[in-house]
Amino acid sequence: MQRLGFTRSKIRSNYTLHTPDAFVRAPLPGMQNATAIVHISPHLGAKFTQYTAELQAGGRLGTLPAGFSRFVYVHGGEVKLTLGTDQRTLKSASYACFPPGLSHDLHSDEPARMTVIEKPYMPLGEIPPPPFVIGNAAEVLVKPLPGEDRIDLQTLLPDHPAFDFAVNVMTYPPGVTLPFVEIHVMEHGLVMLQGEGVYLLNEDHHAVKAGDVIYMAPYCPQWFTSSNGVSGYLIYKDVNRHPHV
Numbered sequence: 001m002q003r004l005g006f007t008r009s010k011i012r013s014n015y016t017l018h019t020p021d022a023f024v025r026a027p028l029p030g031m032q033n034a035t036a037i038v039h040i041s042p043h044l045g046a047k048f049t050q051y052t053a054e055l056q057a058g059g060r061l062g063t064l065p066a067g068f069s070r071f072v073y074v075h076g077g078e079v080k081l082t083l084g085t086d087q088r089t090l091k092s093a094s095y096a097c098f099p100p101g102l103s104h105d106l107h108s109d110e111p112a113r114m115t116v117i118e119k120p121y122m123p124l125g126e127i128p129p130p131p132f133v134i135g136n137a138a139e140v141l142v143k144p145l146p147g148e149d150r151i152d153l154q155t156l157l158p159d160h161p162a163f164d165f166a167v168n169v170m171t172y173p174p175g176v177t178l179p180f181v182e183i184h185v186m187e188h189g190l191v192m193l194q195g196e197g198v199y200l201l202n203e204d205h206h207a208v209k210a211g212d213v214i215y216m217a218p219y220c221p222q223w224f225t226s227s228n229g230v231s232g233y234l235i236y237k238d239v240n241r242h243p244h245v
């Protein structure tokens with residue numbers, strides 16, 4: 001039961017922990033039979049927006065602003081993706097990444113929930129924008145995290161300079177930790193997919209669990225340990241661009 005006047009959420013100058021007890025829902029422009037919980041946005045200083053889209057039967061996402069790319073990851077339900085005459089079904093753990101300008105439709109005939117990440121695309125020289133990507137995390141190669149081979153790392157997007165962000169899944173066995181407190185220029189948007197653990201942000205230790213969302217600004221000190229069970233998260237980071245731009 002929620003304790004009145006209390007939330008696990010924390011808003012700090014260089015990080016946000018957004019927990020379900022504080023979620024507020026409102027549709028974004030163009031949504032039909034759907035609503036959004038906006039966890040991360042430029043209002044926090046982020047260079048991207050991350051929200052949970054909750055679709056009812058007949059639900060639909062709005063279109064993207066010009067110049068934006070979009071990444072979606074389905075947590076539950078089935079989402080129908082239409083690209084021209086091609087139709088695909090995104091089931092749980094399916095994901096898709098749309099380069100700017102790729103017209104698409106995402107709708108659902110049943111209740112569905114997904115993480116959506118949207119960002120103004122930053123071109124790199126003459127390199128053309130990245131291709132459309134579709135996949136399912138259950139089928140993505142599992143590699144050991146460099147420095148801690150008990151942590152499973154799955155990179156959902158190709159390692160290519162056309163991409164200006166990466167989205168990875170990191171899965172921890174019980175009691176395993178990131179090998180050191182990381183401090184880096186990249187910012188993160190994270191959603192806990194399973195289990196629970198403790199996230200260090202700055203010098204603050206937070207108990208976190210499935211459903212929690214974290215924003216980490218550039219240089220936010222960060223470290224994680226899983227608790228007794230397996231835990232894991234989906235994590236966005238900006239990559240492949242010079243910090244000056």
Ligand SMILES: NC(=O)N[C@H](N)C(=O)O
Pocket residue numbers: 170178182188222223224235237
């Ligand atoms: N907080 C994190 O898990 N960070 C990752 N190791 C990362 O920087 O990709």
